[in-house]
Amino acid sequence: MKILAIESSNRPLSVAVLEDQTVLAAVTVTVHQKHAEYLLPEIERLMGMAGMQPSDLDRVVVAAGPGSYTGIRLAVTTAKTLAATLDIDLVAVSSLATLAANVPVEGALVAPMFDARNQNVFAGLYRIKQGQPVSEIADAHTSVADFLSEVKEYGEPIWFLGDAGHFAESIQTTVSAATPQVSPWLNLPQAATIGLLGATMTPVADVDHFVPNYLRLTQAEADWRAKNPGRDAESYVEKI
Amino acid sequence: MSPTKDRNLILAFESSCDETSVAVIEDGHKILSNIVATQIKSHQRFGGVVPEVASRHHIEEVTLCIKDALSEAAVTYADLDAVAVTYGPGLVGALLIGVTAAKTVAFAHDLPLIPVNHMAGHIYAARYVEPIEFPAMALLVSGGHTELVYMPAENEFEIIGETRDDAAGEAYDKVGRVMGVNYPAGKTVDEWAHQGHDSFKFPRAMEKDDNFDFSFSGLKSAFINTTHHADQIGETLNKQDLSASFQQAVVDVLAEKTQRALSDYPVKQLILAGGVAANLGLRERLEQDLQHNPTTHLVKAPLNLCGDNAAMIGAFAYVAYKHGVFADATLNADPSLEFDWLANSVK
Numbered sequence A: 001m002k003i004l005a006i007e008s009s010n011r012p013l014s015v016a017v018l019e020d021q022t023v024l025a026a027v028t029v030t031v032h033q034k035h036a037e038y039l040l041p042e043i044e045r046l047m048g049m050a051g052m053q054p055s056d057l058d059r060v061v062v063a064a065g066p067g068s069y070t071g072i073r074l075a076v077t078t079a080k081t082l083a084a085t086l087d088i089d090l091v092a093v094s095s096l097a098t099l100a101a102n103v104p105v106e107g108a109l110v111a112p113m114f115d116a117r118n119q120n121v122f123a124g125l126y127r128i129k130q131g132q133p134v135s136e137i138a139d140a141h142t143s144v145a146d147f148l149s150e151v152k153e154y155g156e157p158i159w160f161l162g163d164a165g166h167f168a169e170s171i172q173t174t175v176s177a178a179t180p181q182v183s184p185w186l187n188l189p190q191a192a193t194i195g196l197l198g199a200t201m202t203p204v205a206d207v208d209h210f211v212p213n214y215l216r217l218t219q220a221e222a223d224w225r226a227k228n229p230g231r232d233a234e235s236y237v238e239k240i
Numbered sequence B: 001m002s003p004t005k006d007r008n009l010i011l012a013f014e015s016s017c018d019e020t021s022v023a024v025i026e027d028g029h030k031i032l033s034n035i036v037a038t039q040i041k042s043h044q045r046f047g048g049v050v051p052e053v054a055s056r057h058h059i060e061e062v063t064l065c066i067k068d069a070l071s072e073a074a075v076t077y078a079d080l081d082a083v084a085v086t087y088g089p090g091l092v093g094a095l096l097i098g099v100t101a102a103k104t105v106a107f108a109h110d111l112p113l114i115p116v117n118h119m120a121g122h123i124y125a126a127r128y129v130e131p132i133e134f135p136a137m138a139l140l141v142s143g144g145h146t147e148l149v150y151m152p153a154e155n156e157f158e159i160i161g162e163t164r165d166d167a168a169g170e171a172y173d174k175v176g177r178v179m180g181v182n183y184p185a186g187k188t189v190d191e192w193a194h195q196g197h198d199s200f201k202f203p204r205a206m207e208k209d210d211n212f213d214f215s216f217s218g219l220k221s222a223f224i225n226t227t228h229h230a231d232q233i234g235e236t237l238n239k240q241d242l243s244a245s246f247q248q249a250v251v252d253v254l255a256e257k258t259q260r261a262l263s264d265y266p267v268k269q270l271i272l273a274g275g276v277a278a279n280l281g282l283r284e285r286l287e288q289d290l291q292h293n294p295t296t297h298l299v300k301a302p303l304n305l306c307g308d309n310a311a312m313i314g315a316f317a318y319v320a321y322k323h324g325v326f327a328d329a330t331l332n333a334d335p336s337l338e339f340d341w342l343a344n345s346v347k
């Protein structure tokens, strides 16, 4: 099975090309700012190195959020368009689980966090079981304080990843159990990792209706729903 | 193009604002399909386009539009010669969905990618009426733009005048809001204008200035002051007359500047394009003005192609294709993309 994996949820951009459980080419870059200009050229370059044509692909694996709205839309638009236009599988992985999968310690608790500003985070808690991250606390948009008090209840050492460094003080004062020292490398998403995970996952059933996992309504939408309860199921886009 | 193939087919994308659209265009002038998924109902909830909401709708619709466009045109990827996409101007997040999808399709099927300026697309909606003859002039009026574009030859666009403040369509939405009309207000104001009279005599900004620029902020302020004053003294103004007065002022300024541009730049065609080109008051006025012009012929973009759509993008993409204008996989959205100013124009 030939797999393309892409991740652009935050500042890092990561692309990998795999054949079954073999990583053929992988790159993770943190210096690019304009993901829209670099994603497709990186895909072309890596597939070229792997001697692969687009028509050779069997599956696209994408980190589908949470993260920067523009970042996750770029990866998901690329992935869903490729899957739809080539009629191949699309597999979606949580962008937070992607980070959690960096921890190779069986049984470990991992808390990947993305800074969502104003002392808020996109975060979740995962336990590594048979080498794979399994969700303990679902990915959510939450305050740092709420998230930390929730994970503290486990009373176990926790690997804090991603933007956890932005909240080092809160983590130290809230969570008493020892937190393992983390190499900066583990804070970077690796597309190769989701490529490996995604090889055996169930593909998205409806590629055309697949959207990123924003975990947050836009402010306009939230305000409108508060004023118009029960009307959010209506369709607001129409073909003319 | 294979030697046996006698037609050029372009798959065109448009997503610069609140419409997701994909079209299949043959030889730049025949619409095989033109799928448009509009979000107007969604943004009406907020009284105007919310960019993040627009981006979220585009990603919901984009691959469905591709599929519908191909199946309605009864073609496959193997039949296509190129993929084209609007890369600006527009909302950056919205543009990015179309740009990303188009780049991905081009990559997946090894097709050339044509970058299209949205405003060139609007002008080329007129191509579905008749071939464009050069030199030509376009009066482009939409929610985001009001400009006079001189086209000395095919694939050459030069701005000779533009709005210094609000775009005409923006002014329509603002006065519409004052009168309680939801966005987009253009159609209702146009209808009311036809039922009323120009009784308020609002100012015609810069009508006599020696340039081809437009301004609508003074008109907008005069309109708002008039209605506020009436509110304060408890008087109810006739919406039809307000609309007629506003529209007459807009149309007078647009028509006057256009006439002056035409006398400085003799052209074979005057093209009326952009979302506000659907305004019947404006269409009627330009028809009258050009009725007895022996040299310049008026071409109005078809009513159903005045709003944003991918068919117009495909029409111009065919011109770009012939001129060998292609982009590579690094193509990015350019939200403030614009034509160059004419080198010797007064600016």
Ligand SMILES: [Zn+2]
Pocket: B118, B122, B142, B275, B307, B308
């Ligand atoms: Zn437009």
